[in-house]
Amino acid sequence: MQLESGAVVxxxxxxxxxxxxxxxxENGETGLVHISQIAHSFVRSVRDHLEEGQxxxxxxxxxxxxxxxxxxxxELLDEPEEMPRPRAIGRQSPQFEAKLRSFMRDAKERTTGGGGDRKGGKKGGKR
Known part of the structure; x- marks a missing residue:
């Protein structure tokens, strides 16, 4: 038996x-099925899919x-109709987004000299 590319044995x-x-x-030759070639889904352990002697x-x-x-x-298995997609991160709540915008606006004012020193402490020099 000659084992050539594309043969199913x-x-x-x-x-x-x-x-x-x-x-x-049967001819005594041995080959490797790499873990990535066992299933279409993620294979954590080869032992979850195959057994010695099988x-x-x-x-x-x-x-x-x-x-x-x-x-x-x-390669011999039917491909799943749709591969599972990673779960999308949901949109943040409107309250969170409003708080974030307010924080960013306040931070910009503090860094551009819109009131107080940059560290938010007492005015007038080093500590």
């Missing part, structure tokens, strides 16, 4: 690591410069 998970899973094929179907992505097989499980 079945193999057995022989070892799990923090960065992926090693898959062995038979899986993988797609051969190609070979790296050292001739090692790069594999993917994710």
């Amino acid at each position: 079945e193999g057995r998970v022989t070892r799990l690591t923090d960065f992926g899973a090693f898959i062995q094929f 038979t899986v179907e993988v797609k051969v992505l190609g070979r790296d410069e050292k001739g090692r097989l790069d594999l993917s499980i994710k």
Whole structure:
């Protein structure tokens, strides 16, 4: 069996690591499914998705410069219709925005000489 880029083959998970899973094929060759190629969603732990001894179907992505097989499980899965979006930060309350504008206006007046010294303390020299 020749494992070429684009081939879809079945193999057995022989070892799990923090960065992926090693898959062995009938011909004795082994390749790596990197953690980023396990699922479309974020994979915190490879062990949450795969077990040693499990038979899986993988797609051969190609070979790296050292001739090692790069594999993917994710490429064979249907893509979710819509990827989850990060939760948007809600608009601040109008009261907060009014207080912030007032604070900024007062700060500008203090720094441009609109009354009092810059430190807001007593007038008339250093302490």
